[in-house]
Ligand SMILES: [Fe+2]
């Protein structure tokens with residue numbers, strides 16, 4: 001038995017937490033009231049809300065389809081040489097892939113029953129997904145992991161896993177998805193206020209609350225593994241983590257993405273501030289002293305803006 005059950009690591013603790021929290025069912029939500037609310041949205045509001053939802057629907061499918069190679073790569077690592085138990089992490093990911101499938105399931109149901117379509121293409125066009133850092137990248141990441149597994153080279157495996165975790169858990173989950181939740185919160189709050197209500201799209205907010213709870217575990221596990229990989233190969237921070245972070249900062253945090261915003265009072269700057277803090281949280285978890293360029297993200301962003 002490869003797992004020492006008296007020595008449970010972070011990933012195993014998160015797996016146990018997921019057994020308790022991750023048992024919700026997308027089919028459990030009644031969407032009839034949401035459908036009525038949705039008809040109260042103007043066409044421009046619907047298109048803007050759908051742009052973010054389309055990014056999520058596609059993104060949840062992308063993460064479901066590309067996670068399996070992570071488990072295979074962990075299994076190809078020499079467990080005795082690593083500062084963490086790769087088998088406990090594989091168990092964690094087995095749970096995560098099920099949860100991602102359930103998130104895809106939720107969006108597919110919501111698109112069908114509330115939005116009345118399964119086609120995300122018209123809403124993705126010009127949407128946030130298309131700007132600089134898309135979940136489409138996850139397919140390349142998965143291919144690179146498979147190549148590293150075939151090479152059998154341990155350092156290549158560690159580096160490829162580091163890049164994969166940074167892309168998937170560090171950027172797509174911790175940055176892109178979480179900024180999407182902040183956007184949903186604002187759009188829904190503003191619409192409710194306009195309609196003189198406490199809440200609109202109540203089942204959406206409730207079920208997305210469950211998705212967010214799952215994602216909090218995925219993100220924490222990802223940060224923990226990135227830290228373990230940095231302990232195993234300290235150069236991974238400069239060679240892999242910082243270049244990917246730079247790409248994200250330049251294409252997302254520093255880029256002004258022009259998007260029509262029909263929800264009056266929407267505060268994009270507030271979301272930018274919060275997502276900058278999320279990135280700092282990831283860096284702090286890995287250990288900011290390990291970073292050269294990006295130990296203080298706010299500083300980097302301010303310096304770049306001042307130079308513009
Ligand atoms: Fe998800």
Ligand SMILES: [Fe+2]
Nearest residue numbers: 100173215218
């Ligand atoms: Fe996730």
